[in-house]
Amino acid sequence: MAVVTRDSDSSGTAGGASRPPAASRLLASMAGLDWLARIWWTCLSISLFAGLWELCWAMGWADEKLLPPPHIFLDNIGEQGRYFNTATRWQVGQSMAEGPSAFESVLITGAATTARVFVGLIIASVLAIGVGVLIRYYRFFDRLVLPTITLLSPVSPIAWLPVAIFLFGIGNAPAIFMVVVALFFHMVLATINQIDTVNTNLINVARTMGASKAQIYTRVIVPAILPGMLQVLRMNLFGAWMVVLVAESTGVGYGMGQVIMLARNTFNPSLVFFTIAVIGVLGFTFDWLLRLAQRRILYWLPDTVERLRVL
Amino acid sequence: MSSEDAPHFSSKDAVVCRGVGKTWAAGTRRAHNALTGIDLDVAPGEFVVFLGPSGCGKSTLLYLIAGLEDATEGKLWSFGDLVDMPSPERSLIFQETSLFPWLTVWENVSFGLSIRGASKEERRTVAAEALQRVGLKAAMDKRPDELSGGMRQRVAVARALAMRPKVLLMDEPFAALDVQTRARMQDFLLDVWRDSGASVLFVTHHIDEAVALADRVVVFTSRPGRIKTIVPIDMPRPRNLFSREAEDLRIRLTDLLRDEVDRAFAEQEALAATA
Numbered sequence: 001m002a003v004v005t006r007d008s009d010s011s012g013t014a015g016g017a018s019r020p021p022a023a024s025r026l027l028a029s030m031a032g033l034d035w036l037a038r039i040w041w042t043c044l045s046i047s048l049f050a051g052l053w054e055l056c057w058a059m060g061w062a063d064e065k066l067l068p069p070p071h072i073f074l075d076n077i078g079e080q081g082r083y084f085n086t087a088t089r090w091q092v093g094q095s096m097a098e099g100p101s102a103f104e105s106v107l108i109t110g111a112a113t114t115a116r117v118f119v120g121l122i123i124a125s126v127l128a129i130g131v132g133v134l135i136r137y138y139r140f141f142d143r144l145v146l147p148t149i150t151l152l153s154p155v156s157p158i159a160w161l162p163v164a165i166f167l168f169g170i171g172n173a174p175a176i177f178m179v180v181v182a183l184f185f186h187m188v189l190a191t192i193n194q195i196d197t198v199n200t201n202l203i204n205v206a207r208t209m210g211a212s213k214a215q216i217y218t219r220v221i222v223p224a225i226l227p228g229m230l231q232v233l234r235m236n237l238f239g240a241w242m243v244v245l246v247a248e249s250t251g252v253g254y255g256m257g258q259v260i261m262l263a264r265n266t267f268n269p270s271l272v273f274f275t276i277a278v279i280g281v282l283g284f285t286f287d288w289l290l291r292l293a294q295r296r297i298l299y300w301l302p303d304t305v306e307r308l309r310v311l
Numbered sequence: 312m313s314s315e316d317a318p319h320f321s322s323k324d325a326v327v328c329r330g331v332g333k334t335w336a337a338g339t340r341r342a343h344n345a346l347t348g349i350d351l352d353v354a355p356g357e358f359v360v361f362l363g364p365s366g367c368g369k370s371t372l373l374y375l376i377a378g379l380e381d382a383t384e385g386k387l388w389s390f391g392d393l394v395d396m397p398s399p400e401r402s403l404i405f406q407e408t409s410l411f412p413w414l415t416v417w418e419n420v421s422f423g424l425s426i427r428g429a430s431k432e433e434r435r436t437v438a439a440e441a442l443q444r445v446g447l448k449a450a451m452d453k454r455p456d457e458l459s460g461g462m463r464q465r466v467a468v469a470r471a472l473a474m475r476p477k478v479l480l481m482d483e484p485f486a487a488l489d490v491q492t493r494a495r496m497q498d499f500l501l502d503v504w505r506d507s508g509a510s511v512l513f514v515t516h517h518i519d520e521a522v523a524l525a526d527r528v529v530v531f532t533s534r535p536g537r538i539k540t541i542v543p544i545d546m547p548r549p550r551n552l553f554s555r556e557a558e559d560l561r562i563r564l565t566d567l568l569r570d571e572v573d574r575a576f577a578e579q580e581a582l583a584a585t586a
Binding site: 201208 | 377378379397398399401402403405407409411413422423425426427470474
């Protein structure tokens, strides 16, 4: 850190021309600190929440049979883990004591659920952006398709659950279908909204330069809506996590949702909270990765958070 | 071109407007007449400034000349061709920055060439040349958000120049800049204009800007926009903007505008009263 500071000072005095790189390097090193600070705050935030819970337990306000505090439900991970990945266990007719270790089980189940969310999210975004762009591109497609999409948009994903089972039975397909169907309609409307708010100056510039309609869409509109679409994707990520649990818990497949259902049926609050903790960590990580990707792909976006922070 | 479209004037004129008008949302209840009965000839290489109160339709006329909007009355020609769609020959520069934020400076400048499918080498060469002319060749590989407002407008000018336009249309291009930067940009624009040989149609509501730049100032009435009068300025360049002549001109233009601003205000107040 000290080295970087001195470096930036010396090049700063060397001349105005070399200033920007030095300044950006200094910023980069501060961003590194920022990163550490963010981890610290995340830990503090979680500890505060856990601490309050533990306090309630210590004061005797929270019954540990109903609301076991973190130190209890995290205590017997080995025990809890055995309830995960039961589908595989049942498939091969193994007893509870055999098969993958507790840790592996949690990993396998978590990965299965994550994969469904991921695949569903990808399919839904590709379909939604494609349909959204087509709706704005072709007037007749707009008139033909948009009313139905708007009509289906407010339907709760729960209502699609029977359809998922009718069409796909059990396994991965119905869970992914649920994620897609839960996100698709909103994302189409969001895409259209993004297209409608593209700066008309950008479109007019392309028009005066002789760009065709197709070129305006591919060279201007699609890159211009990308930042907004990634934002929409992040918002919908949590929606995808919620829906996938519903899909899994209702016998559509196995996964985190199925574990929650098992915990409910066997009256095992510790397992419920443990699973919630795992889902939280997975969702948090997923969101973090998407944010990283966003910063990489959408390098040209200004940092509004920084601007809000100084208010 | 049908005989009706045939121009009755020299086809060498950069822009010709005959009875041009625009009604927005025509045929609906929200219809309003922004511009009407515009007759205007712009010579090649001429610098014409459109001056008028806000909302007088001067920007609308620029859009019509660019071919981005269709006139609801009259017809326009550019170098003898009927204007019915946008053309790279008539480049438009906007008030706000209109650079593509996801492209680097040189990619922005050569956007029009990439539309035509030019090779990367050709695009880079043309971009470098255009950026050289606006003094920003060193910023070629930067992104728009790394530049100041004035630099971005210079890049926008370079992008327009890269298309080798015969007419440069500028819609209050320096309105968002501070006073000092604006003065420098005006000098810069005059240099660019001189060596490009293009006609410039420049929209502004600043009298100072009109006096600094124009060969002719077209003064607009308030809504619906009509040409109130055309004031030629034959002061030699570089102009001394503190001279007696410039001061007289400012006073004259201020008087011309004052009536229109008064009328626009009275109209707005009447509108507010009925609402």
